[in-house]
Amino acid sequence: MAPVHRCDWSGISAELLTTSDLRSYDFVFDGQALYLCFGLSGRRKDSIVCVDGERPTRFTEIANHFHVVPAGARFEGYSVPASPQRFVQVYLDTRAGNLHPEIDLSEIAPRLAAVDATLLASARKFEAALLRSDPLDRLYGETLGCALAIELLRWQRGNAVSVQSARGGLSAHNLRRITDYVEEHLSEELGLVQLAELVGLTPWHFCRAFKRSTGLPPHRFLIQARVERAKRLLSADRSISVTEVALEAGFGGSTQLARAFRTTVGLSPREYRAKLS
16 A cells, blocks of 8 residues: 655654555554554454554454554554545654653554544644645644644543643744744745744744734745735736746745635635736
């Protein structure tokens, strides 16, 4: 079963897999990352999985179930599909403090065929991100990874312990530093870790503080900044094509610009330009 779509971000990797092959198969995973496998659709006639040779788990329902395999553990089993299958697999860096000072993913215990609505909703967000192909994926993917790590810890702890976030937003100086940097690098691929390092915060603290200061998560702020640049370009030079505007503003092409433009402005780029006449 080969990944249809895969992305690698700072400390986070994710892949979307689908298969229509109904032949039985064996599998083994033995990696150095925390492994999460979310079933999105499909059923099995039979399946057995286990971690580190412990008591195996038999299950047939794939949709809305997931496995949690700690870093360094051996995950293995076999499957006899009953229908086409679709999965999102996420790999998280287990180093303590990589995303937040209080996140230590090394404490995560294995769980097989588990169910949780919040974690499965996050898997669906990864699925949507993996199906996209524009420069916003890195920033959005790293943000999703931070949120997923927090949700995973809260789920395992039964919400008994919550991770504390920064009380306030960014200082005026740091907010200006971030917004200026974003404006200067709009045409580049920006990441959450990259922006957080500019102001000396962990990605999780930065994401929370930035939203408190601006009312927007970083990836949404980036979209709006790119749309604003596109608006300026559309009005400044009528001879430049919409595709050229999209690339200059940091979008991957005219289709991605049109989607973001309509969501933000309520018009397509061409409709916006026509109203300026």
